[in-house]
Amino acid sequence: MEFQFFIDVALLLAAIMFIIGLRRLSSPDTARTGNLLAAFGMGVAIIAMLIYPLHSATNNYLWIAGGMVVGSVIGQQAAMKVKLTAMPQLVSLFNGFGGACAVLLGFIELYKATHGQSQPGVGELLIVVFTLLVGSVSFTGSMLAFAKLDGRVKDRKVTFRNHQYLNMAFIAITLGMSVYIAVAYPAVSFGLVIAFIIVSLIYGFSFVAPIGGADMPVVISLLNSFTGLTAAAAGLIYDNQIMLLGGVFVGAAGTILTVLMCQAMNRSLLNVVIGGFGSSASSIAPGATGDKVARSITPADAAILLYYSKSVVFVPGYGLAVAQAQKDCKELDELLEANGVSVKYAIHPVAGRMPGHMNVLLAEADVPYPKLLDLDEANPIMDQTDVVVVVGANDVVNPSAIDEPGSPIYGMPVLEVWKAKNVIVMKRSLSVGYAGIDNPLFYHERNHMLFGDAKQSMQELAREVKEL
Amino acid sequence: MDQLIQFYNQNDLLIWLLIFTIILGFEVISKVPSVLHTPLMSGANAISGIVIIGAIVLIRQAAPDDYVTLGIGTLGIVLGMTNVVGGFAVTNRMLEMFKKKK
Numbered sequence: 079m080e081f082q083f084f085i086d087v088a089l090l091l092a093a094i095m096f097i098i099g100l101r102r103l104s105s106p107d108t109a110r111t112g113n114l115l116a117a118f119g120m121g122v123a124i125i126a127m128l129i130y131p132l133h134s135a136t137n138n139y140l141w142i143a144g145g146m147v148v149g150s151v152i153g154q155q156a157a158m159k160v161k162l163t164a165m166p167q168l169v170s171l172f173n174g175f176g177g178a179c180a181v182l183l184g185f186i187e188l189y190k191a192t193h194g195q196s197q198p199g200v201g202e203l204l205i206v207v208f209t210l211l212v213g214s215v216s217f218t219g220s221m222l223a224f225a226k227l228d229g230r231v232k233d234r235k236v237t238f239r240n241h242q243y244l245n246m247a248f249i250a251i252t253l254g255m256s257v258y259i260a261v262a263y264p265a266v267s268f269g270l271v272i273a274f275i276i277v278s279l280i281y282g283f284s285f286v287a288p289i290g291g292a293d294m295p296v297v298i299s300l301l302n303s304f305t306g307l308t309a310a311a312a313g314l315i316y317d318n319q320i321m322l323l324g325g326v327f328v329g330a331a332g333t334i335l336t337v338l339m340c341q342a343m344n345r346s347l348l349n350v351v352i353g354g355f356g357s358s359a360s361s362i363a364p365g366a367t368g369d370k371v372a373r374s375i376t377p378a379d380a381a382i383l384l385y386y387s388k389s390v391v392f393v394p395g396y397g398l399a400v401a402q403a404q405k406d407c408k409e410l411d412e413l414l415e416a417n418g419v420s421v422k423y424a425i426h427p428v429a430g431r432m433p434g435h436m437n438v439l440l441a442e443a444d445v446p447y448p449k450l451l452d453l454d455e456a457n458p459i460m461d462q463t464d465v466v467v468v469v470g471a472n473d474v475v476n477p478s479a480i481d482e483p484g485s486p487i488y489g490m491p492v493l494e495v496w497k498a499k500n501v502i503v504m505k506r507s508l509s510v511g512y513a514g515i516d517n518p519l520f521y522h523e524r525n526h527m528l529f530g531d532a533k534q535s536m537q538e539l540a541r542e543v544k545e546l
Numbered sequence: 547m548d549q550l551i552q553f554y555n556q557n558d559l560l561i562w563l564l565i566f567t568i569i570l571g572f573e574v575i576s577k578v579p580s581v582l583h584t585p586l587m588s589g590a591n592a593i594s595g596i597v598i599i600g601a602i603v604l605i606r607q608a609a610p611d612d613y614v615t616l617g618i619g620t621l622g623i624v625l626g627m628t629n630v631v632g633g634f635a636v637t638n639r640m641l642e643m644f645k646k647k648k
């Protein structure tokens with residue numbers, strides 16, 4: 079009795095660790111400890127269920143130990159060896175494994191039920207088929223997401239015309255089979271179970287097929303919450319609270335995270351899942367590049383980016399002068415330097431409206447002279463710079479000057495800020511600069527737009543950095 | 547309606563618990579900077595590997611000569627354990643950039 083009580087308390091603590099762990103994971107300062115706490119909670123939960131007093135337990139520990147060792151080695155090796163850029167697809171792969179685990183659990187329940195080893199009721203069967211259906215979609219969907227992100231599968235090779243009707247048909251068929259299996263039991267053959275699983279697995283592929291590469295992280299997050307839900311359903315099968323509540327908790331958190339990720343891309347979730355249908359038309363046409371999208375960034379995110387970088391280069395322009403933001407720029411500079419970030423200023427010869435305009439402004443704000451770099455000094459260090467912050471400059475950072483021979487400013491020397499790991503452009507809008515031409519930098523994959531008045535943005539950044 | 551009321555009366559504690567857990571899940575992730583989206587997704591993914599416990603219970607209650615259950619259960623443990631260990635390890639690697647500066 080006492081032994082079981084202590085194990086129950088341990089499981090409760092593990093559930094609390096999951097919650098606090100995920101909470102801490104959502105803030106940069108506490109994220110690492112949050113992850114470790116959640117991992118510790120998982121360890122506690124697994125050990126607790128290994129020794130939990132189950133009725134009619136034969137234990138078979140050797141099988142369990144073998145599986146755990148193999149799985150740990152695979153997981154550990156994959157996680158350590160993967161390149162930083164390939165991490166999203168690895169997460170997708172892991173998520174698919176979790177879904178596959180749930181599929182196996184559902185399969186064995188139906189195997190027993192159709193081989194006379196158990197007689198589940200309608201409610202239990204509904205839970206089992208739910209586990210199988212959602213687990214299958216999560217499994218094969220994650221596998222396709224992995225293959226797409228890894229560049230093994232091209233988007234348009236797996237999409238049919240009117241793919242949305244195909245997916246609707248899949249939903250109808252899988253739901254119909256699910257209900258039939260639950261209601262018609264025990265008059266259900268093992269063959270029908272196998273057919274149901276196969277159709278569900280194919281639906282997983284079909285579900286992800288029309289969704290394009292850029293939307294993949296959102297889909298992985300969605301499939302991730304699916305796996306959480308299957309874990310919860312499996313928790314009902316095994317009458318296990320930590321699986322049920324842990325699964326529901328992760329499912330809910332994953333859903334909200336999916337929505338947040340959509341918002342960060344200025345999309346709605348429906349748009350990603352259904353809107354993928356629309357994009358199938360454009361992905362059929364080869365060479366279609368799609369609309370240019372400039373990503374915006376919030377002051378809070380920009381502050382985190384700056385705070386955790388090693389080197390930052392400010393590129394001031396006319397916007398800095400107009401907004402009179404030089405003192406605020408200096409304040410942000412001091413805050414970052416106090417946190418060990420190296421801060422420099424790259425001054426283009428024609429930045430502002432007259433030569434030396436920027437030097438005068440920055441001197442007025444007491445920026446030490448050695449921190450100012452001219453064009454020839456600044457360009458060679460761009461590729462070692464973590465973040466370049468362009469403050470109200472436009473034409474002097476326009477890549478068209480180098481790679482677009484037709485451009486009016488072609489040939490003009492520019493600050494090659496796009497070589498830095500990240501670029502933040504502070505600007506009031508996407509409008510053109512003095513030369514009246516569009517700037518491809520705004521749509522560059524490493525660029526983030528921080529819209530607003532330079533002075534206000536600087537003050538907001540300084541405030542956010544102080545809070546970190 | 548009667549059936550619905552009966553179902554509720556039988557499961558009211560469970561229903562309350564589920565609703566509160568869902569709200570908790572929503573609230574825990576209310577404001578997240580976008581740089582943390584991927585690590586958070588990865589961490590949540592590792593937690594969803596809790597499904598491995600189902601495979602553990604399955605094997606622990608299987609007859610020692612029931613090789614179908616044992617084999618499938620063990621495969622489930624391999625998959626689940628890869629999800630758990632790999633998930634937490636890869637999240638930890640992603641978060642290395644947030645190490646405190648000395």
